[in-house]
Amino acid sequence: MSESYLELVCPAGNPAALRVAIDAGADTVYCGFRDGTNARNYPGLNFDPDEMAEGVAYAHARGRKVLAAINTFPSAGGGEPWRRAVDNAAAAKVDAVIMADIGLLDYAAERHPDLRRHLSVQASAANALSIAFYRERFDVKRVVLPRVLSIAEVKALVDEIGIETEVFAFGSVGPMSEGRCFLSSYMTGLSPTSEGACAPASHVSYRKRDDCVESCLGGVTLNRIAEGEPAAYPTPCKGRYVTQGQASYLFEEPIGLNAIDILPQLKSAGVTALKIEGRQRSRAYVEQVVTAFRRTLDALAAGKPPPRDHGLHAIAEGGRQTEGAYKKGWR
Amino acid sequence: MSTAFPASQLTLGPLLFHWPKAQRRDFYFRIADEADVDCVYLGEVVCHKREPFFAPHIEEVTARLQAAGKQVVVSTLALVTTDAERAEIEAVAASGALVEANDVACLQLLGGRPHVVGPYVNVFNEGTRDYLVRNGAVRIVVPVEASARTLRVLADGGAGVELEVQVFGKQPLSVAMRCYHARSHGLTKDGCQFVCGLDPDGMPAETVDGQPILTINGVQTLSVGHGVLLNELTDLRAMGVGAFRLSPQAIDMVATAGIYRAVLTGRLAPDEALAQLRDLTGATPYVNGFLHGREGMSWVEPAEPALA
Numbered sequence: 001m002s003e004s005y006l007e008l009v010c011p012a013g014n015p016a017a018l019r020v021a022i023d024a025g026a027d028t029v030y031c032g033f034r035d036g037t038n039a040r041n042y043p044g045l046n047f048d049p050d051e052m053a054e055g056v057a058y059a060h061a062r063g064r065k066v067l068a069a070i071n072t073f074p075s076a077g078g079g080e081p082w083r084r085a086v087d088n089a090a091a092a093k094v095d096a097v098i099m100a101d102i103g104l105l106d107y108a109a110e111r112h113p114d115l116r117r118h119l120s121v122q123a124s125a126a127n128a129l130s131i132a133f134y135r136e137r138f139d140v141k142r143v144v145l146p147r148v149l150s151i152a153e154v155k156a157l158v159d160e161i162g163i164e165t166e167v168f169a170f171g172s173v174g175p176m177s178e179g180r181c182f183l184s185s186y187m188t189g190l191s192p193t194s195e196g197a198c199a200p201a202s203h204v205s206y207r208k209r210d211d212c213v214e215s216c217l218g219g220v221t222l223n224r225i226a227e228g229e230p231a232a233y234p235t236p237c238k239g240r241y242v243t244q245g246q247a248s249y250l251f252e253e254p255i256g257l258n259a260i261d262i263l264p265q266l267k268s269a270g271v272t273a274l275k276i277e278g279r280q281r282s283r284a285y286v287e288q289v290v291t292a293f294r295r296t297l298d299a300l301a302a303g304k305p306p307p308r309d310h311g312l313h314a315i316a317e318g319g320r321q322t323e324g325a326y327k328k329g330w331r
Numbered sequence: 332m333s334t335a336f337p338a339s340q341l342t343l344g345p346l347l348f349h350w351p352k353a354q355r356r357d358f359y360f361r362i363a364d365e366a367d368v369d370c371v372y373l374g375e376v377v378c379h380k381r382e383p384f385f386a387p388h389i390e391e392v393t394a395r396l397q398a399a400g401k402q403v404v405v406s407t408l409a410l411v412t413t414d415a416e417r418a419e420i421e422a423v424a425a426s427g428a429l430v431e432a433n434d435v436a437c438l439q440l441l442g443g444r445p446h447v448v449g450p451y452v453n454v455f456n457e458g459t460r461d462y463l464v465r466n467g468a469v470r471i472v473v474p475v476e477a478s479a480r481t482l483r484v485l486a487d488g489g490a491g492v493e494l495e496v497q498v499f500g501k502q503p504l505s506v507a508m509r510c511y512h513a514r515s516h517g518l519t520k521d522g523c524q525f526v527c528g529l530d531p532d533g534m535p536a537e538t539v540d541g542q543p544i545l546t547i548n549g550v551q552t553l554s555v556g557h558g559v560l561l562n563e564l565t566d567l568r569a570m571g572v573g574a575f576r577l578s579p580q581a582i583d584m585v586a587t588a589g590i591y592r593a594v595l596t597g598r599l600a601p602d603e604a605l606a607q608l609r610d611l612t613g614a615t616p617y618v619n620g621f622l623h624g625r626e627g628m629s630w631v632e633p634a635e636p637a638l639a
Binding site: 073074077079123177185325 | 409411412416417435438439453456461462463475481483502505506507509514515534537539540544545547621624625627628
């Protein structure tokens with residue numbers, strides 16, 4: 001494959017999805033081990049060390065890359081699984097590890113100095129000083145930027161930080177400072193930051209009412225959804241709450257992030273890579289999204305008009321899409 | 332109560348809500364004159380736009396607190412993105428004051444100098460704790476999500492750092508780029524008209540079926556109930572936690588400090604303290620689930636199993 005317009009970084013929830021993503025044109029895939037060391041610790045997902053090594057071999061044979069997400073915060077006195085995950089990632093010859101915890105970054109930099117380190121969005125590094133902290137101390141080579149910045153803000157950061165940036169291109173809109181949100185554990189007792197599952201399915205339930213369906217997390221009613229109304233997976237930040245006597249999507253509407261129409265602006269801003277979300281999604285989803293972005297990137301690289309018939313709006317969260325903070329920011 | 336523990340510090344955390352400047356100044360004057368606390372955190376944590384309101388009074392409030400023998404720490408913003416926000420934390424870091432860093436950006440500025448790590452920086456394990464101690468942390472205020480199991484490891488002696496835990500007040504759950512106070516009033520963040528000032532204890536948010544669930548404070552979301560760790564104080568001290576934070580609410584914080592001090596010094600039993608605190612806080616629910624490894628919004632009675 002020739003040099004990509006922007007590096008396309010795609011989700012691989014399991015070995016089959018990894019092959020689908022690679023075959024559909026991912027430049028890079030990211031995946032996690034099958035435990036709480038990554039932020040998508042959902043049943044039936046992820047890789048054991050052998051599968052990780054096989055995935056890396058499959059990707060490398062085709063000139064592509066694999067990143068290992070080890071991006072939760074190790075538990076106190078119980079850091080062994082996280083250190084082992086870093087060791088296993090190095091042994092599997094992944095191209096980089098994606099991490100957020102300061103102590104774990106320190107371990108990786110000491111123990112595996114040649115293993116490339118990326119800073120996870122879970123580190124919530126939204127400014128040049130924070131990024132400098134991780135770059136100077138742990139030689140982080142790339143930062144995954146929080147999806148709360150406008151293109152102008154992204155460009156200003158790129159100009160200052162001197163390392164690669166990766167931005168979210170397709171998936172959820174996340175208004176909260178990621179990695180520092182305790183809303184899900186407030187309602188479920190299980191922590192996304194430490195245990196790797198926001199709104200775990202074990203705590204999600206639905207109640208049928210006469211004129212609607214209620215979605216619940218823990219014992220908390222997060223939404224009432226009328227028939228035919230768009231709805232998002234019931235994470236706390238996608239619920240309806242009553243303030244000022246009115247029910248509303250207080251934090252964020254049920255809407256998906258899709259940056260496919262602003263890729264030239266992201267490239268001009270100096271962005272290195274695009275991140276597609278969805279390690280918990282189906283292989284068909286991965287194939288469709290990766291294919292759409294691959295065709296668009298290839299058209300842009302060739303100076304041709306990008307295809308308009310990618311159909312991505314139909315699979316966006318809630319069936320609707322937005323360019324999130326990129327165009328106007330959240331001022 | 333055993334007296335084998337070192338003296339416990341009682342601290343007053345930064346005011347998280349947007350109070351009128353005169354009220355805020357008078358609040359701190361009364362704290363200086365009357366409150367039995369060892370340390371007071373000043374400074375704006377939630378929204379940079381609020382800073383100018385209190386800035387003219389910072390100097391006199393600091394002087395009054397210090398004259399009363401209280402340590403003063405300057406707290407910084409939990410989320411830093413704009414140039415103005417960055418300039419603000421750079422100014423605080425350069426001021427020579429003892430600073431509480433609430434974003435890694437501030438840790439970058441304070442590296443090599445003694446400082447406090449605030450509860451908005453994720454410190455959940457000993458590896459991160461030890462790294463931050465090497466970076467100059469003299470006190471770490473743990474995130475509210477931390478369980479007793481986590482605290483027991485973090486507070487283990489020999490790390491050369493004091494641990495602080497919030498034991499009263501609504502618990503901060505998240506910070507965001509978007510201002511939910513403004514959004515609730517149909518306004519933008521830039522044109523917010525400071526509507527957060529309408530709610531001195533934050534704006535309640537209920538579920539669609541009427542359950543009070545969250546508190547909105549500008550870009551910040553907090554628990555709907557006060558985090559109250561009174562039954563747990565003895566255990567926390569035994570673990571080695573050295574400082575206990577009261578987060579300011581629009582109630583009598585001097586009396587609140589008196590209640591906690593009385594429990595810390597063994598003059599008041601926790602159940603009596605809870606009854607007295609209830610008189611001050613009215614009907615606001617209490618929560619303590621995070622410490623017990625449960626849903627943060629839950630309340631665990633002392634009859635239930637002791638801290639794991």
